[in-house]
Amino acid sequence: MVRFQNSRVIIGFSLCLAAGVALGTPIPAHAQDAAPDPESPETVVEEPSDLPPADEPPLDRVSGADADSAAPPSPDASTSEEGPRILLAPGEVAPEERAGGEYGAQIDPLRGLQQARFDRAEKTSLGGYGELHFNLIKPEGEVAFGRLDLHRLVLFVAHNFNDRFRFYSELELEHAFVAESGGVAVPGSFQVEQAFIDWRILKGESEALYLRAGVILVPMGIINQWHEPPIFNGVERPFVDRVIIPTTWREGGIGIWGEPIEGLRYEFYVIGGLDANGFSGSSGLRGGRLKVTEAVLNGPAFTGRLEWEPTLGMVLGVAPYFGLAGPHELDVNVRVNGIAADWRIRRKGFESRAVVAYFHVSDTDTLRTILPGETAPVSTVGSNLLGVYGEFGYNVIGSVDTEMELVPFIRLEWYDTTFEESDPAFDLPAFLVPTVGLSYRPIPQIVFKFDYQALLASSGPNENRWNLGVGWMF
Amino acid sequence: MKCVFNKTALLFVLTLVGASTAASGHARVYYSVRGLLAEQFRDSERVDYKRVELSDEQRRRIQTRLGAKLKKDTYIFYVAHSADNIDGYALFDREIGQHEYIDFATFFDSEGRVTRVEVVAYREPYGAGIRSERFRRQFVGKEPTNDLKPGYDIDVISGATLSTRAMAKAVKRASVLLHHLVLTSS
Numbered sequence: 151m152v153r154f155q156n157s158r159v160i161i162g163f164s165l166c167l168a169a170g171v172a173l174g175t176p177i178p179a180h181a182q183d184a185a186p187d188p189e190s191p192e193t194v195v196e197e198p199s200d201l202p203p204a205d206e207p208p209l210d211r212v213s214g215a216d217a218d219s220a221a222p223p224s225p226d227a228s229t230s231e232e233g234p235r236i237l238l239a240p241g242e243v244a245p246e247e248r249a250g251g252e253y254g255a256q257i258d259p260l261r262g263l264q265q266a267r268f269d270r271a272e273k274t275s276l277g278g279y280g281e282l283h284f285n286l287i288k289p290e291g292e293v294a295f296g297r298l299d300l301h302r303l304v305l306f307v308a309h310n311f312n313d314r315f316r317f318y319s320e321l322e323l324e325h326a327f328v329a330e331s332g333g334v335a336v337p338g339s340f341q342v343e344q345a346f347i348d349w350r351i352l353k354g355e356s357e358a359l360y361l362r363a364g365v366i367l368v369p370m371g372i373i374n375q376w377h378e379p380p381i382f383n384g385v386e387r388p389f390v391d392r393v394i395i396p397t398t399w400r401e402g403g404i405g406i407w408g409e410p411i412e413g414l415r416y417e418f419y420v421i422g423g424l425d426a427n428g429f430s431g432s433s434g435l436r437g438g439r440l441k442v443t444e445a446v447l448n449g450p451a452f453t454g455r456l457e458w459e460p461t462l463g464m465v466l467g468v469a470p471y472f473g474l475a476g477p478h479e480l481d482v483n484v485r486v487n488g489i490a491a492d493w494r495i496r497r498k499g500f501e502s503r504a505v506v507a508y509f510h511v512s513d514t515d516t517l518r519t520i521l522p523g524e525t526a527p528v529s530t531v532g533s534n535l536l537g538v539y540g541e542f543g544y545n546v547i548g549s550v551d552t553e554m555e556l557v558p559f560i561r562l563e564w565y566d567t568t569f570e571e572s573d574p575a576f577d578l579p580a581f582l583v584p585t586v587g588l589s590y591r592p593i594p595q596i597v598f599k600f601d602y603q604a605l606l607a608s609s610g611p612n613e614n615r616w617n618l619g620v621g622w623m624f
Numbered sequence: 625m626k627c628v629f630n631k632t633a634l635l636f637v638l639t640l641v642g643a644s645t646a647a648s649g650h651a652r653v654y655y656s657v658r659g660l661l662a663e664q665f666r667d668s669e670r671v672d673y674k675r676v677e678l679s680d681e682q683r684r685r686i687q688t689r690l691g692a693k694l695k696k697d698t699y700i701f702y703v704a705h706s707a708d709n710i711d712g713y714a715l716f717d718r719e720i721g722q723h724e725y726i727d728f729a730t731f732f733d734s735e736g737r738v739t740r741v742e743v744v745a746y747r748e749p750y751g752a753g754i755r756s757e758r759f760r761r762q763f764v765g766k767e768p769t770n771d772l773k774p775g776y777d778i779d780v781i782s783g784a785t786l787s788t789r790a791m792a793k794a795v796k797r798a799s800v801l802l803h804h805l806v807l808t809s810s
Contacts, residue, residue, distance in 0.1 A: 233662045235670040239700040275723035308723075310747070313652050355654070357752070381785065412756050462759060462779035499776050548776040552691075553789075594789060 277306035279623035281379040283386065290611035300326040302379075304343070313350070320344040322398075341441065343367070343398050358410040362419070365442055368399040369417050369455035370469040370490040371505045379621025380597040382503075383543055383559040383589045386617060389581065390537035390565050394507045395490060396436040401451070418454035422447050423473040426484040426517055429531035431578050434567045435486065435509060438475060449474025449483060463497040471509070479521065480528060485512040488535075499548025501557065504540040511535070518576065530576055532568030539563035543589070555591040560584070566608075579607040587617075597621045652752070653745045655729070657716060664731050664740060665704035668711045674701045676805045689800050692793070701806050710734045713802055719794040721748045722786040730763075730798035736807045738766045741795055751787035759788070763795050768803040772796045 280303040288294035302324055309317045325338040346364030350357070367375050373382060373391035377398065391397045405419030425448060428437030440447070451473025459465050471488040488509035495502040510533060511517075517529040543559030566580035587601025598620050605613040655663075661671050677698045678686070687693055696717075704711040713732040718725040724747035731740040741763045743755045753759070762778050771777045772792040780788045 233666045234668040234704060236658055236661050237670070237672045238658060239673040239675060239702075277723055355652070376783075409753075412758070459782055462762075462781060463775075465782040494782060496775050496780055501775075545776070548773070551771055551773070553773075594785065 273311075274307065274309045277308070277624055279304050279306075279378040279380075279621065281385075281619055281621040284618040285385070286616040288614040290613060292611075314353075315350075316348050318344060318346055318348065343400055358408045360407050361404070362407055363404040364402065365400050366403050366405065366419055366421060368395075368401065368421070368453050368469075368471065369419075369467075370399070370453065370471060370488070371395040371397070371507055372467075372492050372494060372503055373397050374399055378623040379599075379619070380591060380595055380623050383541060383557060383599070384561060384585055384587055384601050384617070385599045385619035386603075388505070388539050388541075388561065389563050389583055390505055390507060390539045393434055393436070393567060394509065394535050394537035394565055395505075396434065396439055399439055400442075401440060402442045405454070413459040415457040415459075416454065417457075419452070421451050421453060421473075423449045423451040424475040424486055425477060426475040426486075426511070426529055426531070427477040427479070429475075429511065429517070429529040431530035431532055431568055431576055434531065434535050435511075446476070446478055448476030448478060451486075463495060465494045467492045475511075477517075477528065480516055480519070482513045482516045484514075484517065486510070487512075499545040501543045501545070501559075502541060504538075506538040507536070509535040514576075518573075532566075532571050532576065532578070534569040534571075535565075535567050536569040537563070537565030553593055555589070555594070557589045557591075558587070559589065560586050579609045581608070582606040595623050652747070654755070655742060655744050657729075657744075660729055660742060660744065661702055661704075661714060664714065665711060667706070668704040669706045671702050671704045671714075674703055674806060675699075676701065678805070682804060686800055686804050689804075690797055692797075694797075699801055699805060701802060712739060713806065715798040715802060716744065717794055717798060719790040719797075721746075721751060721790045724748050726754075726787060726790050726794075728791060728794040728798075730795050732799070732802055736767060736799070736802050738763050738795060738799060740764065741791065743791075748787065751781075751784035753781040753784045754787045754791050756781065760791075763791075766795065766799060768796075768799045770799075 281301050283297075283299045283301045285297045285299070286294055287297065302322055303326075304320055304322045307317075307319045307321070311317070320343040322341045322343045323338070324341065325336070327336065328338040328340050329336055342365055344365055344367060346362050346366055349361040349363075351359045351361055369375055371391050373387050374395055374397045376382070377387065386392075387397055401421040401423075403419045403421030405417065405421075407415070407417040409415045422440050422442070424435055424438035425440055425445060426438060428439070429435055430437055451471060453469065453471045453473075455467055455469040457465060457467040468491045469489070471486070471490075473486050475484040475486050477484070486509060488507065490505060490507040492505040493503060511531055512533075514529075514531060514533045517531060518527040520527050539561055541559060541561035543557040545555045545557050547554060547556050561584070563583040563585070564580065565583075566578075568576060568578045569580070571577040583603055583605050585601050585603045587599065590598045592598075599618070601617050603615040603617065605615070607613075665671050675698060678694070683694055683697075699715065699717075702714040702716075704713070712734060713736070714729055715732075716727065716729050718727045720726075726746055726748070727744035729740075729742045729744050730738060731742075733739050741760045743752075746752050746755070759779075759781050763772070766772060772795060774780050774785070774788045774792050778788070778792050
């Protein structure tokens with residue numbers, strides 16, 4: 151099924167991206183003489199002197215009707231409230247007009263959505279992001295090798311049904327193409343990363359309560375929810391956001407979210423749990439994600455996030471996770487409990503972010519049994535997974551009047567997928583990873599990145615990496 | 625699991641098809657032009673307008689000043705009066721957020737300093753946080769010569785990077801337009 155659809159999807163996807171890029175291309179600024187000349191002549195088509203005398207009744211056309219006529223204003227006796235007499239400009243388009251009308255009633259019950267398709271297109275937005283990476287990897291004592299990868303090409307499709315219902319999706323092609331070669335799958339995959347309906351429950355302007363149902367991102371850490379390449383430093387996502395929090399981590403589920411008071415946001419979801427069969431010592435929970443692929447569900451998981459923005463430009467978040475992970479082959483239902491906390495700060499050209507994430511996996515002794523007929527344990531996962539990182543950057547051209555950004559940054563990460571492991575046979579090294587690099591954004595939606603990383607293992611060989619990348623979003 | 629959620633999604637779609645006949649358009653419109661003018665200039669006697677069509681020379685100068693192209697040929701400035709005094713100005717304009725236009729209103733005192741910024745209509749699924757008072761009030765008192773760089777001069781709203789930028793652009797443009805087309809010409 152996936153292979154059959156793939157070529158069409160990719161062609162459509164490419165066309166959409168090409169169109170989107172073309173439409174989204176900014177017009178270059180003309181950096182010429184910037185000095186205004188106060189003596190310059192102007193063309194004033196209408197002056198206030200054209201207006202009706204002050205003793206005439208004011209114009210009071212409802213703003214929704216402002217759009218359609220350039221006819222002379224007509225008096226309306228309905229205004230007798232206090233306040234200024236207001237003369238609206240003929241031809242001023244009111245926001246209600248721009249908003250477009252209803253379309254719900256246009257759906258033909260016999261022809262389905264066909265009749266409304268073109269109207270709906272105005273309310274459907276396309277977006278996307280992508281990143282091309284070059285990695286030069288030098289393991290200690292081995293020959294360096296290079297890797298060139300269109301790591302991700304993503305299409306967002308969002309649709310506003312009306313001001314209370316909306317749909318949002320993220321379709322992702324990883325590693326350029328999906329195929330099998332001689333029966334061996336290439337690394338590429340096509341994935342649904344998000345696909346959910348949001349329903350604003352409360353009427354009026356309240357943002358306090360939304361219902362969300364569909365394929366939902368687990369709201370832990372930073373990158374899992376906010377991963378468009380131009381908005382984070384470093385070519386590759388941080389290790390903690392890959393190895394400890396298995397980004398991009400999403401499952402089917404339902405829950406609520408909202409911002410009941412300004413600066414305080416919450417999310418709470420019931421989603422599908424993990425599958426302990428896929429856990430491993432080196433990549434933690436990563437292989438246990440079900441990805442809504444008709445996988446056997448071992449049980450539910452509960453997750454959420456509380457986020458506080460005490461002042462503009464600073465966000466603090468905390469996110470728990472409690473879930474069941476099977477596996478159904480064994481007589482246990484492994485519990486995975488975790489918590490992550492993070493901050494993001496961006497002020498006066500300075501930026502900082504940090505994440506700490508911890509997971510505990512129960513019954514790892516049982517998971518390490520070797521089933522009859524097998525040669526390896528069901529899973530080598532550690533009982534405790536812990537990771538932390540902090541990052542600082544500064545936009546060195548922040549004081550210049552340009553939207554370009556040039557941000558040197560430094561990040562320090564430490565993670566251990568087998569933290570405090572008592573059995574030496576399953577204990578893997580912890581890693582300390584300093585990263586230094588540079589992000590150059592000619593416009594906020596496009597980034598060129600360079601960085602150097604050293605993977606310093608607590609035991610065993612180290613590794614050096616040089617990474618180059620270009621990323622975009624629209 | 626997949627099946628359950630497909631059914632859930634279908635249920636929502638069916639519900640909203642029924643409900644949408646009673647629902648408004650997808651944009652969230654917070655003010656009418658008249659309502660906002662009346663609220664802001666409640667102490668004035670009258671509000672009228674001045675329509676200015678840009679000359680090529682003005683367009684070139686303003687575009688150079690902004691580092692961006694102007695999308696309109698004509699701008700309408702509302703002018704609030706009391707007796708012979710001018711109390712303030714307002715410009716309604718729009719700027720693209722992430723994918724959709726955001727409608728803004730920028731108010732000025734008689735000297736051209738920003739007194740208030742409002743989001744008139746918002747169409748994006750996310751980022752409506754730019755409506756918050758603590759974000760908007762950063763623009764109050766700004767003049768055409770002030771830089772309004774998000775993340776540097778203006779503190780940003782998390783999750784609303786592009787909307788933040790849109791508002792900064794809209795205010796800067798409104799400020800420069802008022803200065804070039806109204807204040808320095810009379």
